[in-house]
Amino acid sequence: MNNTAIQTDNLVKTIPQAGRELQILRGVSLTIDSGESVAITGLSGSGKSTLLGLLAGLDLPTSGSVKLFGQALDGLDEDQRAALRLGRVGFVFQSFHLLENLTALENVMLPLELGTQTGDYTVLATQALQRVGLAERLGHFPNQLSGGEQQRVALARAFVTRPQILFADEPTGNLDRATGNEIIALLFALQEKLQTTLVLVTHDETLAARCQTHYRLVEGALA
Amino acid sequence: MNLLFKHWQQRWRMPELRLLLLALIVSVSVVTAVGFFTSRVENAMQAQARQLLGGDLVLTSARPLDATYLQRAKALGLETAETISFPSMASRGDKLQLTQLKAASNTYPLRGDLKTAATPDAPSLLANGQFPARGEIWAEARLFTELAAKVGDAVNLGRSTFTLARVLTEEPDRSSNMFQLAPVVLMNMDDLQATELLSPASRARFNQLFAGKAAVIQQFQKAIEPQLKPTERVRTLDEDLASVQETLQRATRFLGLAALLSVVLAGAAVVLTSASLMRRELPAVAVLKAMGMSRRQVLLDHAFSLLLTALLAAAIGVAVGFVLQFALAEWLSQLVGKALPAPSLLPLLSGVLTAVVLLLGFALPQLLRLVNTSPMQILQGALQRPQQSLLWVGASLLLAVFGLLWLQARDWQLAGMLLLGLIVGTVLFWGLATAALRLVQALSKRVGGGWLPSLGRSRRAVLLVVVFATGLFALLLLTTVRTDLLNRWAETLPADAPDHFLINIQPAEAAPLQAFFKPHGVELNLYPMIRGRLVEINGKPVRVDDYENPRAQRLLEREFNLSSFAEFPVSNVLLEGQWFAGATQGLSIEQEIGAMLQFGMGDKLTFDVAGQRFSDTVTSVREVRWDSMQPNFFVIAAPNSMTQMPQTLITSVHFGEKKALVTELIQQFPSITAIDVGAVVTQIRSLVEQVSFAVQGIFVFTLIAGVVVLIAALQSQKAERRRELAILKSLGAGRALLQRRIWSEFLLLGALAGALAGLLALTAGNVLAYYLFDLGISLNIVPLVVSSLIGSVLVGVAGYWNLRGLLQVLPLSLLKS
Ligand SMILES: Nc1ncnc2c1ncn2[C@@H]1O[C@H](COP(=O)(O)OP(=O)(O)O)[C@@H](O)[C@H]1O
Ligand SMILES: [Mg+2]
Secondary structure: OOOEEEEEEEEEEEEEEOOEEEEEEEEEEEEEEOOOEEEEEEOOOOOHHHHHHHHOOOOOOOEEEEEEOOEEOOOOOHHHHHHHHOOOEEEEOOOOOOOOOOOHHHHHHHHHHHOOOOOOHHHHHHHHHHHOOOHHHOOOOHHHOOHHHHHHHHHHHHHOOOOOEEEEEOOOOOOOHHHHHHHHHHHHHHHHHHOOEEEEEOOOHHHHHOOOEEEEEEOOEEO | OHHHHHHHHHHOOOHHHHHHHHHHHHHHHHHHHHHHHHHHHHHHHHHHHHHHHOOOEEEEEOOOOOOHHHHHHHHOOOEEEEEEEEEEEEEEOOEEEEEEEEEEOOOOOOOOOOEEEOOOOOOOEEOOOOOOOOOEEEEOHHHHHHOOOOOOOEEEEOOEEEEEEEEEEEOOOOOOOOOOOOOEEEEEHHHHHHHOOOOOOOOOEEEEEEEOOHHHHHHHHHHHHHHOOOOOEEEOOOOOOOHHHHHHHHHHHHHHHHHHHHHHHHHHHHHHHHHHHHHHHHHHHHHHHHHOOOHHHHHHHHHHHHHHHHHHHHHHHHHHHHHHHHHHHHHHHHHHOOOOOOOOOHHHHHHHHHHHHHHHHHHHHHHHHHHOOOHHHHHOOOOOOOOOOHHHHHHHHHHHHHHHHHHHHOOHHHHHHHHHHHHHHHHHHHHHHHHHHHHHHHHHHHHOOOOOHHHHHOHHHHHHHHHHHHHHHHHHHHHHHHHHHHHHHHHHOOOOOOOEEEEEEOHHHHHHHHHHHHHHOOOOOOEEEEEEEEEEEOOEEOOHHHOOOHHHHHHHHOOEEEEEOOOOOOOEEEEEEOOOOOOOOOEEEEHHHHHHHOOOOOOEEEEEEOOEEEEEEEEEEEEEOHHHOOOOOOEEEOOOOOOOOOOEEEEEEOOOOOOHHHHHHHHHOOOOEEEEOHHHHHHHHHHHHHHHHHHHHHHHHHHHHHHHHHHHHHHHOHHHHHHHHHHHHHOOOOHHHHHHHHHHHHHHHHHHHHHHHHHHHHHHHHHHHHHOOOOOOOOOOHHHHHHHHHHHHHHHHHHHHHHHHHHHOOHHHHHHO
């Protein structure tokens, strides 16, 4: 099943600002195969997050096209794009974005509840948390967990649906080096085990080196 | 569905949702409780009114009424009765007495009761369907005294002779004027013709009474109203508000105001909490949308949570309101003396509607905003709020507030005015708060207060001041009005409130009477009482038919009680003109009678007093408190201006336990009539106690609403303050410094809010007291100082308490979320 997961053609994103157009992405074309691990690096403000959002169909480009799972996104509305992601895409963010009022277990169960997955959600979510080493912390709320632990919960939440693609936007940006390394190790282990396509945004060159493919963004264009 | 419920339960962990529920419960409870109260009071008043009227519907006229009305009513299955009353002389031997003769059909009364006694001294009993047989009359005890007659004696009325069968002690429809000297005589309608007393010149009042099912009565009234002749009218009781009803009305007005303020406060809390709730949900929604959640699911999920919250709040609130109404029903049934009609279920509905309207109007725009959150946001460092038109929020807010006001006022116009007042009030508060903060800022620059300058520009500070000030304002306003109300009721009916009126006192008896009471430590205020008929206004003859209002007609058919004295009555309020300060000319009139009979300042009134004419010009207008149990007069002439007129004296006395004294008094002064109003006094007093209780109870709700809105405002700013504290901490600010900063900011804001609230409450309290509750104006600045102090302590403690948790947290973790 070595087909294409994501394909973009000449992606341009401009944003009207103070009367003139601000160009964030200036013609990005790339292809990401299923199971591949891809790093996107660049300076802060170079447009990494914007690109990630377009790849995942969170937003639409000003021009150019994105194909996700072979499906062109430009004709789809927000809900249709969401339906395409459902159960097949996972996210890990720089600032974790766990729901404060939910326990670790409940946070991990969320993507299951949204989807049409079969099985006992509690069991699946518990297993996911076991895989990230948090079997003892199921009932804890985010504010009772350290940053590293919160990101582990986020990893469990991202992988619980066994997604085909995982998008990670600077997953270690808010963590100290040692904790960051643990999270990265865990991330790659899960990616390998589940054969997930990984799109990793980072500004850490050593981290990027661990990925099969490495794109560099400079002022909105691939270098 | 299970999932929706589960998410609701999970949201329950957020303090914002709990606050939202609390705010909703408060408003629903207060709306339901006050709704029930008002509905029951109205029911009670109507029941009382029907008893006092003698029927569910009464037609009245100064001319004989059309007999077809009776036939039509009978065809509809209604019960009917007829009465004709007019003044007439009764005689026995050489003794003569003017009576108020009332001829009635034997079905009279249809509502309320006749009470009689076997002899003037015997206890009064229900007549239980008995009615004077032909040839018999029942008469008030005074007729027995005046004619020196006893039960069984014969009395002449016109061309007929009747047997005095029983003593009439009570009948519905009794003249509202308790000083009507002519005793009532009740006779069988079938005997009236033979007396040949009734002629077109008789000044008679014709009544037709109807009773039956409410719906049929309404149908009947609708059918005949267009056919009534100009002289024929439907009689209502609103015109003669009894003192009890006056008290009740004031109470319901206060409760309505308290409910309105509570709902407005709770509404503000709902706006603030739903806004912060939604703000909290924004990142969650963005994350879920990234995961693949559709807009429909977002909408459904949150709408379900909100609706469930609203329904829960409605259920709890309605239950609380319902429990409260049981307490109210208990004493109201004592008041009416009968089981109350089933309470209207309308308050339940308006309680539930209140919760739904509050949530729909205040949370819906936020919800739409939430649904439109872009998932892209989650990838961008700072979450910016989605742009949404303020018009939408504003429009839905205004609509919701208007809906709530209408639910309370049930009057489009009034609701519109209240809305306008609310807008003006908010703008005023906002403007004043901004100005006050700027002033503080300018002052602090001179003194060198380091961080203070930021306050003047901070909308956050303005919002806090406005919210606190509004809450405090509502509470102060209610406290002022409530205290005045309770004080005035207490003052109206002190423990030694008069329980007897003494009338028919001859001027020569004044001195011996004072001497009689002197050993008992009582000094009497004796007022002259002169009976006169109003015959001319500004030289133009007064004709009954010129007036549409039936009460006006009745007033003109009878004689007025006039008086003349120097000291302004304590229970009156001067509205226009001047009281006679040494003047020997002029008239002081009661405002309502002036309005009803269309005369006022500067008009010349002419009275016929036992054949003599007496004319003078109106020089002042008074408002009279009829529930004061003091002798009160529609028209008072300048002191000593009526000494030439035939007159008696009147006074009111408190006998209390010394009932024997009454008997002694009557023996010593046989011509004096003592009217026992003790029952009325007791009734009013117990009513006042119960109403005070209700008033305090509702006040507690307003208090809770105020506290809820305060917490809501603090909670809505917590995230922002959390970031700010983290930055300050990372800059090296110590715990003590932050503590001092928090304290001084909130103490200052609280003091400002308190001062603002105090100032406006003082103004508004006086306006309200004056117009709504008929109370006098007072300029008391103590509340201003007290409210500043209370505001500063309350807000300081609440603010510190709200933020204290953030002081312990490390700067890093504060920044993290
Ligand atoms: N919605 C937006 N409005 C205005 N500017 C934006 C918006 N989204 C991104 N930008 C700007 O586009 C540039 C790229 O942003 P981003 O993709 O977040 O960069 P990176 O993730 O590489 O730091 C930045 O300068 C950012 O300020
Ligand atoms: Mg970024």
